[in-house]
Amino acid sequence: MKLDSKIPSGPMAEKWSRHKQDSKLINPKNKRKYSIIVVGSGLAGAAAAASLSELGYKVKCFCFQDSPRRAHSIAAQGGINAAKNYQNDGDSVHRLFYDTVKGGDFRAREANVHRLAEVSVNIIDQCVAQGVPFAREYGGGLANRSFGGAQVSRTFYARGQTGQQLLLGAYSALSKEIARGGVEMHTRTEMLDLVVADGETKGIITRNLVTGKVEAHAADTVLLCTGGYGNVFFLSTNAMGCNVTATWRAHRRGATFANPCYTQIHPTCIPVSGDYQSKLTLMSESLRNDGRVWVPKKAEDCGKPASQIPEADRDYFLERKYPSFGNLAPRDISSRAAKEACDDGRGVGPGGRGVYLDFSEAINEFGENVIKERYGNLFDMYERITGESAYKQPMRIYPAVHYTMGGLWVDYNLMSNLSGLHVLGEANFSDHGANRLGASALMQGLADGYFVIPTTVANYLVTQKPGAVTTAHPAFKEALEAANGRINQLLNVKGKRTVDSFHRELGLLVWDKCGMGRNRAGLEEALRRIPEIRAEFWENVLVPGSGSVANPELEKAGRVADFMEFAELLCRDALDREESCGGHFREEHQFPDGEAKRDDENFCYVSAYEYSGDLSKPILHKEPLTFEEVHLTLRSYK
Amino acid sequence: MALLNLHLKVWRQTGTQPGHFQDIEAPEIPDHASFLEMMDIVNERLIRAGQDPVAFDHDCREGICGMCSMTINGMAHGPERGTTTCQLHMRKFRTGDTIWVEPFRARAFPVVKDLMVDRSAFDRIMKAGGYVSVRTGAAPEANEIPVGKEIADAAMDAAACIGCGACVASCKNASAMLYVSAKAGQLNTLPQGHAEKDRRTLAMVRQMDAEGFGNCTNQYECEAACPKEISVRWIAKLNRDYAVASVKELVGAGRQQSQAGE
Ligand SMILES: Cc1cc2nc3c(=O)[nH]c(=O)nc-3n(C[C@H](O)[C@H](O)[C@H](O)COP(=O)(O)OP(=O)(O)OC[C@H]3O[C@@H](n4cnc5c(N)ncnc54)[C@H](O)[C@@H]3O)c2cc1C
Ligand code: SF4
Ligand code: FES
Numbered sequence: 066m067k068l069d070s071k072i073p074s075g076p077m078a079e080k081w082s083r084h085k086q087d088s089k090l091i092n093p094k095n096k097r098k099y100s101i102i103v104v105g106s107g108l109a110g111a112a113a114a115a116s117l118s119e120l121g122y123k124v125k126c127f128c129f130q131d132s133p134r135r136a137h138s139i140a141a142q143g144g145i146n147a148a149k150n151y152q153n154d155g156d157s158v159h160r161l162f163y164d165t166v167k168g169g170d171f172r173a174r175e176a177n178v179h180r181l182a183e184v185s186v187n188i189i190d191q192c193v194a195q196g197v198p199f200a201r202e203y204g205g206g207l208a209n210r211s212f213g214g215a216q217v218s219r220t221f222y223a224r225g226q227t228g229q230q231l232l233l234g235a236y237s238a239l240s241k242e243i244a245r246g247g248v249e250m251h252t253r254t255e256m257l258d259l260v261v262a263d264g265e266t267k268g269i270i271t272r273n274l275v276t277g278k279v280e281a282h283a284a285d286t287v288l289l290c291t292g293g294y295g296n297v298f299f300l301s302t303n304a305m306g307c308n309v310t311a312t313w314r315a316h317r318r319g320a321t322f323a324n325p326c327y328t329q330i331h332p333t334c335i336p337v338s339g340d341y342q343s344k345l346t347l348m349s350e351s352l353r354n355d356g357r358v359w360v361p362k363k364a365e366d367c368g369k370p371a372s373q374i375p376e377a378d379r380d381y382f383l384e385r386k387y388p389s390f391g392n393l394a395p396r397d398i399s400s401r402a403a404k405e406a407c408d409d410g411r412g413v414g415p416g417g418r419g420v421y422l423d424f425s426e427a428i429n430e431f432g433e434n435v436i437k438e439r440y441g442n443l444f445d446m447y448e449r450i451t452g453e454s455a456y457k458q459p460m461r462i463y464p465a466v467h468y469t470m471g472g473l474w475v476d477y478n479l480m481s482n483l484s485g486l487h488v489l490g491e492a493n494f495s496d497h498g499a500n501r502l503g504a505s506a507l508m509q510g511l512a513d514g515y516f517v518i519p520t521t522v523a524n525y526l527v528t529q530k531p532g533a534v535t536t537a538h539p540a541f542k543e544a545l546e547a548a549n550g551r552i553n554q555l556l557n558v559k560g561k562r563t564v565d566s567f568h569r570e571l572g573l574l575v576w577d578k579c580g581m582g583r584n585r586a587g588l589e590e591a592l593r594r595i596p597e598i599r600a601e602f603w604e605n606v607l608v609p610g611s612g613s614v615a616n617p618e619l620e621k622a623g624r625v626a627d628f629m630e631f632a633e634l635l636c637r638d639a640l641d642r643e644e645s646c647g648g649h650f651r652e653e654h655q656f657p658d659g660e661a662k663r664d665d666e667n668f669c670y671v672s673a674y675e676y677s678g679d680l681s682k683p684i685l686h687k688e689p690l691t692f693e694e695v696h697l698t699l700r701s702y703k
Numbered sequence: 704m705a706l707l708n709l710h711l712k713v714w715r716q717t718g719t720q721p722g723h724f725q726d727i728e729a730p731e732i733p734d735h736a737s738f739l740e741m742m743d744i745v746n747e748r749l750i751r752a753g754q755d756p757v758a759f760d761h762d763c764r765e766g767i768c769g770m771c772s773m774t775i776n777g778m779a780h781g782p783e784r785g786t787t788t789c790q791l792h793m794r795k796f797r798t799g800d801t802i803w804v805e806p807f808r809a810r811a812f813p814v815v816k817d818l819m820v821d822r823s824a825f826d827r828i829m830k831a832g833g834y835v836s837v838r839t840g841a842a843p844e845a846n847e848i849p850v851g852k853e854i855a856d857a858a859m860d861a862a863a864c865i866g867c868g869a870c871v872a873s874c875k876n877a878s879a880m881l882y883v884s885a886k887a888g889q890l891n892t893l894p895q896g897h898a899e900k901d902r903r904t905l906a907m908v909r910q911m912d913a914e915g916f917g918n919c920t921n922q923y924e925c926e927a928a929c930p931k932e933i934s935v936r937w938i939a940k941l942n943r944d945y946a947v948a949s950v951k952e953l954v955g956a957g958r959q960q961s962q963a964g965e
Contacts (some may be wrong), residue, residue, distance in 0.1 A: 131821070151846065229861075
C-alpha cells in the first residue's frame with residue numbers, strides 16, 4: 066500500500082488556494098443526486114453536515130446522544146485560536162502555523178497545518194455571524210486571551226463555555242438545514258460498522274439505541290466525525306460515551322490508523338479521589354493565565370495547609386524551569402513537570418498526586434470579582450466536586466488524559482486510504498503532530514467541517530456514479546449479519562464481571578504503562594496483559610437484558626470490546642517509536658535535564674497501521690515528513 | 704471520606720407500559736461520589752445480582768451537555784441550586800436518607816426507559832427558527848459587527864442554557880417558556896439575529912405550543928430549578944417580542960389583504 070498525502074505543489078502559503086482552484090466542481094443540479102453520510106454531530110460533524118447540505122448534497126447525520134447539541138465538543142471550555150491579530154501583538158497566519166508545527170514537536174504535516182492557520186480567520190467570522198456570543202471589549206470588538214505554547218494573545222472565548230457556544234452555533238446551522246429538508250438527522254443511533262463495497266466506502270451499519278433495531282444505510286461517501294479515543298484509559302476528561310468504535314471498525318475494514326500513541330495528558334485536572342470515580346474533570350488551561358503552579362520545596366511540608374508554607378519554601382517549578390513561557394508552558398511539558406514533582410515526593414493532597422494552582426496573587430492584584438468574572442464557573446465546578454473553595458485556598462490539580470492526536474490516516478483531501486471514507490475533527494490524525502496546543506482542536510474541527518470538506522469532497526464524488534450502490538449490495542448483508550452476530554455474542558457470554566470492571570482494569574493498565582511516561586519493559590508487559598484481559602472479557606463479561614430495547618450496558622460492552630483491541634495497537638505503536646516527542650515520552654530517550662529527546666534521523670515519519678487480521682501483527686506503513694518552512698529544531702520553551 | 708447508607712425509591716418503566724417505584728438499598732456510598740457515580744455503584748450491584756440495571760441518560764458529567772435528567776426528591780436535578788444531576792455530590796445527603804429518583808416528567812417528554820425521557824421536542828423547536836440564516840462562507844469580517852459588552856454578556860447569559868428540560872419538569876404546567884425564551888432571547892438580543900427576529904419568535908413559540916407544552920402562569924419554579932440559573936426576565940422579553948411580532952403579522956396580513964383588494 067502506498068500512502069499518498071496528495072499535498073499540492075507550490076509555495077506553502079499558496080497550496081490551499083491553488084488546491085481550491087484545482088478541486089473539482091459539481092454543478093448544483095448534480096449535487097442533489099449525491100448522498101453523504103456524516104457520523105457525528107460535534108463541531109466537525111455538525112459543521113460538515115450543515116455546510117454540505119447548504120451546497121445541495123443530500124445528507125444523513127448520526128449521533129448517539131439524544132440531540133446533536135450534546136456532542137462532546139460541548140464540553141470544551143477555554144477557547145479557539147485564530148490568527149486575527151486583533152491585539153496588534155504581531156500575530157499572523159504564519160506565526161499560528163509556526164507555533165502549531167513546533168507545538169506538535171515536528172510530527173505534523175506542514176501543508177495541513179498551514180491550511181488550518183489560514184482558515185482560522187474565516188471560522189471566527191462564521192461563528193460571529195451565527196450569533197456565537199464571544200467575549201467582547203467595551204468598544205464592541207472581540208476580546209482575546211492567551212493559551213499555552215504561544216506568546217501572542219489569539220484565543221477567542223465565550224466565558225468558560227467556548228465549545229458549548231461554538232457547538233450551539235453549528236447546531237443552529239444544522240437545525241436550519243434539517244428544517245429545509247437537506248439533512249436527515251438520526252439521534253440515539255450508534256454506528257457499529259462501516260460498509261465497503263467493491264473497494265469503495267458506501268455506507269454504515271447502525272443500531273437504534275431506543276428500539277435496538279440494527280439497520281443499513283447507503284450513501285455515495287461516508288464522513289466519520291466521531292471524536293477521540295481518550296476513554297481507552299477509562300479515566301479521562303472525555304464524556305462517558307466517547308469511543309473508538311467508529312474509527313476502529315473502519316480500521317478493521319481497511320483504513321490505516323495513524324500515530325495511535327500520540328495522546329495528550331492535560332496538566333490541569335482535578336486529581337483522582339477514589340475508585341468509584343467515573344471520569345476526571347478538566348480545569349481549563351485558561352486558568353494558567355492567572356494561576357501559578359507550585360509545590361513545596363521540601364517534602365516534609367506537603368502535609369501542611371498551603372497558607373502555612375512561606376513564599377521562600379515554594380517551588381514555582383514551571384516558572385523556574387521554563388522562564389520565557391512560565392505557567393503557560395505547553396501541555397506535555399507542564400504535565401511531565403507536575404509528575405516529576407510528585408515522583409520526587411513533593412506532591413500535595415491525598416496520595417501525594419497533586420500540585421497547587423494558586424490564584425492568591427491574581428486575587429490580590431485584580432480583586433476577587435475580576436477573577437470571578439473570568440473563571441467563576443470553573444471555580445464553582447471545582448467546589449462542587451472537591452468541596453473546597455479556590456478563592457480561599459489554591460486548587461489542587463494533576464494531569465489527566467484529555468485528547469488524542471492520533472486517528473485515522475487521511476490525505477490532504479481528508480480522505481483515508483480507504484476510498485470514499487473521509488475523516489474529520491479529532492477522529493483523524495492530521496494537524497497536531499505529537500502534541501496539540503490549547504484552543505486548536507475546536508479550530509481544527511470547524512476548519513475541517515466548514516471550510517475543507519465542502520471543497521475536497523467533490524474530488525472523490527466526481528469519480529462516483531451517484532446512488533450506484535444501495536443496501537441491496539451483498540456487502541451490506543454481510544456487515545449486518547456481522548453486527549447482529551456480535552451483539553448476540555456479547556449478550557450470550559453471561560459471565561460474572563460487569564463491563565465497567567473490565568474497562569477499569571484495561572484503562573488502569575494502559576495509564577500505568579502507556580500514560581505520561583513509557584518504557585520498553587512496561588509496554589511489553591502491557592502487550593502481554595491486554596490480550597489476556599480481552600480473552601477474559603469474552604469469556605466472563607456479564608451484559609444484562611436484551612438487544613431489542615434500550616440497553617446502555619450493551620452499548621458500553623460494544624465500545625469496551627473495541628477499546629480492548631485498540632489498546633494493543635496503542636501500546637505497540639508506543640513501543641515501536643523509539644524516541645520521545647510531544648505527548649509520547651519514552652523514558653529511555655531523554656536529555657540529562659529530563660527533556661524529551663526526539664530522533665529526527667530515524668523517526669521523522671507518520672506511523673500508519675494496516676489491519677492484518679491478526680491484532681498482534683499490524684502492518685506498519687511510514688509517511689515521511691518533510692519540513693520546508695519550519696526548520697527541525699530542538700523544541701525549547703526555556 | 705465517609706460512607707453513607709441510603710434507601711432509594713427509583714422509578715422503573717419500560718416504554719409506554721405503566722411504571723412503578725422500586726425500593727433499592729444503597730449501602731456504603733462514598734460521600735465524595737457524584738449522584739451518577741452513586742447510580743453506577745447501584746447498577747454494578749444490580750447487574751451482579753442478576754437484576755436489570757436502572758437506565759438513565761448522561762454523557763459529559765460536567766454539567767454542560769444537558770443529557771442527565773433526574774428528579775430527585777421531587778426536585779428537577781435535586782436540591783442544590785444551579786447544579787445538574789451529574790454535578791450533585793453525595794456529601795449533600797446524610798446516611799439513613801430516603802431518596803426518591805424519578806424521570807423528568809412532562810407530557811411532551813415521554814419516558815423511554817426508567818429515568819430516560821425523549822426530549823426531541825426541544826430540537827424541533829430549534830428547527831422551527833432557532834438560528835440565523837447565514838450560509839457557510841457568507842459571513843462578513845467578524846469585527847465589522849460591533850457588539851457592546853453589555854449586549855454580548857446578556858446574550859451569553861441566555862446562551863448558557865444546556866437544553867436539559869429541568870424548567871419543564873419543575874413547572875406544574877410543564878411549560879417550556881424558560882427554554883424557548885433563552886434560545887430565542889440570545890439571538891433576538893444580538894444584532895446578527897435582528898433581521899429574522901419576528902419570524903423566529905412566532906415560529907418557535909408556535910412549535911412549542913404544538914409540542915404539547917403547557918402555558919406559563921408565572922410560577923417561576925423553572926428559574927429555581929434551572930442548573931444554569933437562566934433568569935425569568937427572558938420570559939418577559941419573549942412575551943414582548945411575541946406581542947410585537949404578532950401585531951406586525953396582523954398588520955402585515957391586513958396590509959396584504961387591502962393591497963389585494965385595491
Ligand atoms: C473537557 C474538555 C475541554 C476541552 N477544551 C478545549 C478547548 O478549550 N479548546 C479546544 O480547542 N479544544 C478543547 N477540547 C478538545 C475538543 O473539545 C475536541 O477535540 C473537539 O471538540 C472534538 O470535536 P469532534 O467534532 O471531532 O468530535 P466530538 O465533539 O467528540 O463529536 C463526536 C460525535 O460523534 C458521535 N459519535 C461518536 N461515536 C459514534 C458512533 N459510534 N456512532 C454514532 N455517532 C458517534 C457523537 O455522538 C458526537 O456527535 C476539550 C476537550 C475536553 C474533553
Ligand atoms: S432554561 Fe435552564 S432548565 Fe431549562 S433547558 Fe435551559 S438550562 Fe435547562
Ligand atoms: S451529564 Fe452532561 S450535564 Fe450532566
